[in-house]
Amino acid sequence: MKKTQIILNMIVAFTMITLLGFPEQGAAAEKMKLIMGWQSWAPFTYQDNNNILTGLDIEIIRHIFSSAGYTVEYKKVPWARSLKWIEDGKIHIGASAMKTPEREAYAYFSAPYYKETYVLFVRKGESSKYPLKNLLDIIGSSFRLGVMRNSLYGDEFDRLMKNPEFSRHVEAVTTDEQNHKKLLAKRFDGFIQEYSRMSTDGRISGIFEKVEPLLVIEENYLHVMFSKQATTPEIVHLFNAGLEKIQGDGTYQKIFKKYNLDEFNMVEP
Numbered sequence: 001m002k003k004t005q006i007i008l009n010m011i012v013a014f015t016m017i018t019l020l021g022f023p024e025q026g027a028a029a030e031k032m033k034l035i036m037g038w039q040s041w042a043p044f045t046y047q048d049n050n051n052i053l054t055g056l057d058i059e060i061i062r063h064i065f066s067s068a069g070y071t072v073e074y075k076k077v078p079w080a081r082s083l084k085w086i087e088d089g090k091i092h093i094g095a096s097a098m099k100t101p102e103r104e105a106y107a108y109f110s111a112p113y114y115k116e117t118y119v120l121f122v123r124k125g126e127s128s129k130y131p132l133k134n135l136l137d138i139i140g141s142s143f144r145l146g147v148m149r150n151s152l153y154g155d156e157f158d159r160l161m162k163n164p165e166f167s168r169h170v171e172a173v174t175t176d177e178q179n180h181k182k183l184l185a186k187r188f189d190g191f192i193q194e195y196s197r198m199s200t201d202g203r204i205s206g207i208f209e210k211v212e213p214l215l216v217i218e219e220n221y222l223h224v225m226f227s228k229q230a231t232t233p234e235i236v237h238l239f240n241a242g243l244e245k246i247q248g249d250g251t252y253q254k255i256f257k258k259y260n261l262d263e264f265n266m267v268e269p
Helices: 002-030 056-067 079-087 154-163 175-184 196-207 233-249 252-260
Strands: 032-036 071-076 092-096 106-107 114-123 144-150 169-173 192-195 212-227
Touching: 032 056, 032 079, 056 071, 056 092, 056 233, 056 252, 071 252, 079 092, 079 212, 092 106, 106 114, 114 175, 114 196, 169 175, 175 192, 175 196, 175 252, 192 196, 196 212, 212 233, 233 252
Parallel strands: 032 071, 032 092, 144 169, 144 192
Antiparallel strands: 092 212, 106 212, 114 192, 114 212
16 A cells, blocks of 8 residues: 555656646747847937837847747836946847957847948949949049048948048038938038948938939948846857848848848848
């Protein structure tokens, strides 16, 4: 009888674990949550007219993690503070991030999902007037170039600006809007601006319909960064696998097209 009772007790114990223990683990998995810092920066992260958080970054991250069973909480925070909180492990994720050695000390980086592209724009219908294949070709031409003061346009631009034969063609202003106005007034022939800003702000102001791309002068790949204090490489691998999946099934391309960024800013899978 004692042996039979022991067996019955074991069966009861196993049944209780099955009924009570496993659901708790399932509930814990359902509650798994990642925190992402964001600031208003259309078309990547912003609140629409109904105060609903949306944007290219939000849609990509939400799609990948929700498909994997994760929830993401979005905390509005300035970018500099977001970086500090990622370093300290207070939040898990930051998007639209350039990979640097300093940041790699405290964060993992995903595969690139966005290509920041700086384009030389000229007046609509005038690209055929300027047979330029690169910035170097401006030397010896009559081309006048507008840029934003203290902006970064890549190593080639920095190197050329040290050459007086190039720099004398360049005029620096303090805002993109000044470049737009000076171009339309024919005070110079082209200006440099990152394509997503032109596509977003330029459509609102109307300048986008009055210009056309002439040259791509710089490309930088952006990543999602993950706190080393608060996440693991497995989370990064999960994101990368999800990114590869949506690039393969067309979801990635649809998101970029929705925000008018499918021509210059997508990363080829």
